[in-house]
Amino acid sequence: MKTLAKVLNVSIATISKALRDSHDIGDETKQxxxxxxxxxxxxxxxxxxxxxxxxxxxxxxxxxxxADSFFSQAINGIESIVDQENYHALIYLTHDSYEREAKxxxxxxxxxxxxxxxxxxxxxxxxxxxxxxxxxxxPIVFFDRVCEDVPTAKIKTDDFNSAYVAxxxxxxxxxxxxxxxxxxxxxxxxxxxxxxxxxxxxxRGIKYDEQHEISCSNxxxxxxxxxxxxxxxxxxxxxxxIATVEHLATSTYLACEEMKLNIPxxxxxxxxxxxxxxxxxNPPLTTILQPAYEMGRKAAELLFWHxxxxxxxxxxxxxxxxxxxVVRDSTRISD
Amino acid sequence: MKTLAKVLNVSIATISKALRDSHDIGDETKQxxxxxxxxxxxxxxxxxxxxxxxxxxxxxxxxxxxADSFFSQAINGIESIVDQENYHALIYLTHDSYEREAKxxxxxxxxxxxxxxxxxxxxxxxxxxxxxxxxxxxPIVFFDRVCEDVPTAKIKTDDFNSAYVAxxxxxxxxxxxxxxxxxxxxxxxxxxxxxxxxxxxxxRGIKYDEQHEISCSNxxxxxxxxxxxxxxxxxxxxxxxIATVEHLATSTYLACEEMKLNIPxxxxxxxxxxxxxxxxxNPPLTTILQPAYEMGRKAAELLFWHxxxxxxxxxxxxxxxxxxxVVRDSTRISD
DNA sequence: TTAAATTAGGTAAACGTTTAAGCAAATAAA
DNA sequence: TTTATTTGCTTAAACGTTTACCTAATTTAA
Numbered sequence: 078m079k080t081l082a083k084v085l086n087v088s089i090a091t092i093s094k095a096l097r098d099s100h101d102i103g104d105e106t107k108q109x110x111x112x113x114x115x116x117x118x119x120x121x122x123x124x125x126x127x128x129x130x131x132x133x134x135x136x137x138x139x140x141x142x143x144a145d146s147f148f149s150q151a152i153n154g155i156e157s158i159v160d161q162e163n164y165h166a167l168i169y170l171t172h173d174s175y176e177r178e179a180k181x182x183x184x185x186x187x188x189x190x191x192x193x194x195x196x197x198x199x200x201x202x203x204x205x206x207x208x209x210x211x212x213x214x215x216p217i218v219f220f221d222r223v224c225e226d227v228p229t230a231k232i233k234t235d236d237f238n239s240a241y242v243a244x245x246x247x248x249x250x251x252x253x254x255x256x257x258x259x260x261x262x263x264x265x266x267x268x269x270x271x272x273x274x275x276x277x278x279x280x281r282g283i284k285y286d287e288q289h290e291i292s293c294s295n296x297x298x299x300x301x302x303x304x305x306x307x308x309x310x311x312x313x314x315x316x317x318x319i320a321t322v323e324h325l326a327t328s329t330y331l332a333c334e335e336m337k338l339n340i341p342x343x344x345x346x347x348x349x350x351x352x353x354x355x356x357x358x359n360p361p362l363t364t365i366l367q368p369a370y371e372m373g374r375k376a377a378e379l380l381f382w383h384x385x386x387x388x389x390x391x392x393x394x395x396x397x398x399x400x401x402x403v404v405r406d407s408t409r410i411s412d
Numbered sequence: 413m414k415t416l417a418k419v420l421n422v423s424i425a426t427i428s429k430a431l432r433d434s435h436d437i438g439d440e441t442k443q444x445x446x447x448x449x450x451x452x453x454x455x456x457x458x459x460x461x462x463x464x465x466x467x468x469x470x471x472x473x474x475x476x477x478x479a480d481s482f483f484s485q486a487i488n489g490i491e492s493i494v495d496q497e498n499y500h501a502l503i504y505l506t507h508d509s510y511e512r513e514a515k516x517x518x519x520x521x522x523x524x525x526x527x528x529x530x531x532x533x534x535x536x537x538x539x540x541x542x543x544x545x546x547x548x549x550x551p552i553v554f555f556d557r558v559c560e561d562v563p564t565a566k567i568k569t570d571d572f573n574s575a576y577v578a579x580x581x582x583x584x585x586x587x588x589x590x591x592x593x594x595x596x597x598x599x600x601x602x603x604x605x606x607x608x609x610x611x612x613x614x615x616r617g618i619k620y621d622e623q624h625e626i627s628c629s630n631x632x633x634x635x636x637x638x639x640x641x642x643x644x645x646x647x648x649x650x651x652x653x654i655a656t657v658e659h660l661a662t663s664t665y666l667a668c669e670e671m672k673l674n675i676p677x678x679x680x681x682x683x684x685x686x687x688x689x690x691x692x693x694n695p696p697l698t699t700i701l702q703p704a705y706e707m708g709r710k711a712a713e714l715l716f717w718h719x720x721x722x723x724x725x726x727x728x729x730x731x732x733x734x735x736x737x738v739v740r741d742s743t744r745i746s747d
Numbered sequence: 748t749t750a751a752a753t754t755a756g757g758t759a760a761a762c763g764t765t766t767a768a769g770c771a772a773a774t775a776a777a
Numbered sequence: 778t779t780t781a782t783t784t785g786c787t788t789a790a791a792c793g794t795t796t797a798c799c800t801a802a803t804t805t806a807a
Binding site: 087088089090091094100101102103106125127128129130131 | 754755756757758759761762763764
């Protein structure tokens with residue numbers, strides 16, 4: 078294209094410099110260049126530019142799943158910054174599979190992106206793929222599902238505390254027998270939620286019972302999860318349930334309905350979810366609302382601070398944004 | 413990196429060809445190259461490759477909004493193909509703004525992507541940005557919110573028919589007075605939905621009344637939408653509502669609740685939405701479920717067929733996948 | 748007046764691939 | 778045996794930018 082821009086008969090270097098507003102070029106020439114570039118619909122080739130500059134103006138967003146309010150809201154937050162910085166965002170879905178995640182990371186060492194924003198897959202144990210990436214000099218910021226063993230910036234919400242608050246709330250509402258519904262895998266956030274749950278129990282002198290913890294599949298086979306839940310409810314007869322991931326809300330409600338259990342009379346339910354429909358469910362669902370947008374935004378901000386050369390000790394950044402318990406009828410004592 | 417791969421003392425061309433499995437290279441050398449590439453963690457630089465090959469292995473997904481079940485499910489469908497083709501997906505959110513869309517398209521003429529999958533912003537009228545892109549030789553496939561004036565492939569759902577079916581269903585349930593709730597803008601799909609609605613009315617000899625059509629903002633200010641709805645309901649007193657976009661479901665339910673209107677007794681509601689919580693709402697919501705995943709998948713398939721050189725008359729591809737009316741309590745005659 | 752500094756722009760190399768063209772040695776065809 | 782073909786590899790150009798280094802002309806300082 079620049080050869081075409083030689084209608085101005087100046088050198089190609091002049092064009093480049095003029096467009097990048099270099100001090101080397103006179104104001105008048107700059108204007109002429111910019112003007113004719115616009116006229117000729119010239120748009121620079123990003124790949125040539127990236128190759129030469131060794132930076133891509135692109136980041137990667139690596140998440141387990143996209144059909145999930147938390148993640149889609151987080152992406153909105155990320156995008157608000159990416160857009161402002163004139164960057165581009167590649168999106169990668171791991172579907173919560175370690176194998177896919179590792180494969181993607183291998184590709185990402187190529188320099189395709191300048192940095193990565195990620196929520197790790199729930200069954201990721203081995204972290205060598207992440208370490209390789211760091212060795213390649215590519216910065217990573219974790220959000221929500223962080224990987225504690227990797228020394229880099231992390232944006233979390235207060236999982237421990239919010240689980241504690243949720244459990245205490247259920248206890249306040251008279252529950253004696255609370256089950257914790259989680260998914261398979263090793264995400265540290267689920268561990269934290271479990272610990273918060275345990276602490277609330279302990280504080281009231283209730284013994285933690287492994288029987289009360291139940292793992293659903295994270296593969297989104299709703300029928301299967303409903304079956305598992307019904308089984309559990311029949312056996313343990315809980316009067317309260319804490320669902321630790323979003324898609325378990327629907328399964329839990331349907332399981333209760335099929336068992337003719339009334340929420341909240343027979344069983345009270347609280348769920349970690351950002352679904353906007355929570356308020357119009359039957360009954361309206363008490364939720365732990367996570368600051369998804371802000372978390373995505375903050376994660377992106379940190380990454381760009383780092384990329385812009387501002388010295389940040391990435392491994393020292395460990396930001397915790399508060400979640401909020403939103404009490405609705407699913408845990409309200411009905412009279 | 414290839415200079416490093418010269419530990420094998422062969423030429424850099426040999427490396428390149430060996431890795432791309434060219435017939436030029438002997439089997440034994442190929443193996444040696446592949447082996448040591450793996451050993452040295454060699455990953456080719458995508459920007460150099462893209463520059464030389466003049467193709468990027470990347471597509472763009474341009475959509476109005478991501479925190480929406482339809483779009484996030486569609487992305488899942490797209491991703492299933494993108495992944496299979498070893499491509500990469502850049503994501504761009506227009507937030508339903510024509511200005512943002514046009515700006516993005518200008519950037520996309522650069523050759524950053526090999527093709528585009530898009531749902532156009534609801535207030536896009538001028539389509540010159542899209543035409544410019546086509547002139548630059550970059551293929552586009554529309555899905556859901558198509559732009560009828562652009563000659564290229566389109567994946568839609570049967571908006572006309574499903575609105576017709578939904579309206580007829582409400583009429584069957586005894587509604588006499590049905591309002592259509594839409595958003596501002598000119599998306600052709602909303603026009604089709606309106607026409608389907610009108611046809612169902614006409615068939616039963618009911619006169620279409622403009623009063624019954626109401627536009628909410630598409631800027632997601634829920635409080636505002638609720639106010640608009642309450643106002644409308646108070647004035648027109650509809651006994652049935654068809655909400656044509658997902659985020660209006662919550663607004664509608666809340667407006668009815670605030671007005672102490674019982675769904676479905678006082679007013680019946682059906683909504684175009686893919687939200688999985690529809691089944692557990694209060695009451696369970698009758699929905700028009702769109703084949704989001706399949707639409708995304710099909711759109712991606714078409715694009716890749718085209719990219720792979722299979723001759724497709726893109727402008728002839730006009731695929732319509734059926735939506736499904738899922739009847740639940742929100743339109744059920746209660747006894 | 749001359750030397751030094753500044754301004755405005757040009758030259759050419761480099762970024763890391765891919766690929767057309769070429770070439771020697773080995774093999775097949777005549 | 779000679780010629781034609783095939784095999785396996787090398788050379789070098791090209792993709793479209795950016796940028797270190799040069800140069801000539803102009804301005805400023807001494």
